[in-house]
Amino acid sequence: MDNNITRFEELLVKNGLKRTGARLQVLEILSGRDSATSQPYLEQVMGKVVDRVTLYRVLQAFEEKGIIHKVLDSHGTANYAICSDGCDAHQHHDEHVHFDCDNCHKIYCLESVKIPVPKVPSGFKVQHLNLIATGICSACTDKVN
Ligand SMILES: [Zn+2]
Ligand SMILES: [Zn+2]
Ligand SMILES: [Zn+2]
Numbered sequence: 001m002d003n004n005i006t007r008f009e010e011l012l013v014k015n016g017l018k019r020t021g022a023r024l025q026v027l028e029i030l031s032g033r034d035s036a037t038s039q040p041y042l043e044q045v046m047g048k049v050v051d052r053v054t055l056y057r058v059l060q061a062f063e064e065k066g067i068i069h070k071v072l073d074s075h076g077t078a079n080y081a082i083c084s085d086g087c088d089a090h091q092h093h094d095e096h097v098h099f100d101c102d103n104c105h106k107i108y109c110l111e112s113v114k115i116p117v118p119k120v121p122s123g124f125k126v127q128h129l130n131l132i133a134t135g136i137c138s139a140c141t142d143k144v145n
Pocket of ligand 3: 069081108
């Protein structure tokens, strides 16, 4: 726990962000889960601490700095997940498949499953790729069997 706080503080400092309770708490929530965290859930949990606008700004700053990435699920709801080390303020590298479980509705980052960059006509430049797979996650499969 204390180790985590230090790690999060370092992450904020490294990205030129001031250390605030709200920022630390959002990092703690997002990194403590094995799947992406939905914005409604964050609003619910953080609602006791900060207002919606503050939360929105925290998320926006984190996204800009390459700390978290946003995943829209099949309902268009925003979910947030911690980025891998490869992301920074200049470029995200989250071209991995996201898995939306039909049963538990968790969104997983399948970091090891990269999305192939499609060949686009000259003059076009791919900057963001998004691929969501839906189905049954391994935890739910285990439950069924
Ligand atoms: Zn990223
Ligand atoms: Zn599941
Ligand atoms: Zn992801």
